[in-house]
Amino acid sequence: MTRPIVGIISNSYLINDQYPAHAGGTMNSEAIAEVSGALPLLVPANPQFCDVEALLARCDGFLLTGGRPNVHPEEYGEAETEAHGTFDRDRDSLVLPLIRSCVERGQPILGICRGFQEVNVAMGGTLHPEIRDLPGRMNHRMPPDGTLEEKFEIRHDVTFREGGVFERLYGQRIVRTNTLHGQGIKTAGPRVVVDGYADDGTPEALYIAEAPGFTLSVQWHPEYRAAKDPVSRPLFEAFGQAVADWASGARPNTRAIA
Numbered sequence: 001m002t003r004p005i006v007g008i009i010s011n012s013y014l015i016n017d018q019y020p021a022h023a024g025g026t027m028n029s030e031a032i033a034e035v036s037g038a039l040p041l042l043v044p045a046n047p048q049f050c051d052v053e054a055l056l057a058r059c060d061g062f063l064l065t066g067g068r069p070n071v072h073p074e075e076y077g078e079a080e081t082e083a084h085g086t087f088d089r090d091r092d093s094l095v096l097p098l099i100r101s102c103v104e105r106g107q108p109i110l111g112i113c114r115g116f117q118e119v120n121v122a123m124g125g126t127l128h129p130e131i132r133d134l135p136g137r138m139n140h141r142m143p144p145d146g147t148l149e150e151k152f153e154i155r156h157d158v159t160f161r162e163g164g165v166f167e168r169l170y171g172q173r174i175v176r177t178n179t180l181h182g183q184g185i186k187t188a189g190p191r192v193v194v195d196g197y198a199d200d201g202t203p204e205a206l207y208i209a210e211a212p213g214f215t216l217s218v219q220w221h222p223e224y225r226a227a228k229d230p231v232s233r234p235l236f237e238a239f240g241q242a243v244a245d246w247a248s249g250a251r252p253n254t255r256a257i258a
């Protein structure tokens with residue numbers, strides 16, 4: 001049987017500070033291939049090379065990966081400041097409409113870190129430029145000079161809403177996760193259900209209310225040690241099931257939900 005195809009949203013890099021490239025972390029491909037059971041296909045995140053319609057037709061679901069550049073504040077109606085850091089306007093212009101189409105059609109998406117923030121912005125929410133500057137918040141950024149193990153170290157609890165989707169997925173209300181981000185959700189979009197929080201109040205898990213398909217997204221990085229980590233594995237397995245269903249031709253009844 002052919003495997004379902006998951007489009008992995010890439011990031012733009014300069015190799016050796018010179019050669020422009022689209023790249024995706026190997027751990028994303030590993031999680032999709034080995035835990036979700038799908039074929040990972042790297043998507044150049046730039047509307048110059050691919051359009052939403054073609055992606056929706058070719059892929060069975062999308063992994064909205066993490067990424068250093070932040071979603072541009074104009075996408076949520078705010079002016080750019082120095083605190084907003086660097087951007088990737090090409091990724092913004094491809095991925096935000098792609099998310100809205102997937103939500104409407106019921107085509108599966110799994111958002112991670114920047115991808116989690118993109119889902120909120122695509123659905124009408126806003127972001128804080130730097131959450132560690134907010135009173136009572138911890139620093140959620142990775143140590144700048146650490147090893148990979150230190151950067152992806154498990155650092156805080158996430159508590160899920162009682163009886164919510166994530167509690168049902170994990171069979172428990174509290175899990176422990178890594179954390180590698182500077183921004184965070186300020187206001188949730190009208191249909192964005194924040195289903196889990198860190199102890200300092202930072203939104204960590206969400207889904208889209210009344211979406212016909214899989215929309216679970218997380219602020220942490222489940223792609224790290226996805227096959228072994230007990231918090232990562234169930235999420236990638238559930239996403240794999242959703243993309244397999246989509247690939248088999250199963251379509252959610254969007255009319256009943258609208």
Ligand SMILES: N[C@@H](CCC(=O)NCCCC(=O)O)C(=O)O
Nearest residue numbers: 066067068069113114181182183
């Ligand atoms: N830029 C956003 C999202 C953070 C994020 O996705 N981090 C992953 C970094 C992966 C990499 O190093 O390329 C924020 O800071 O909140």
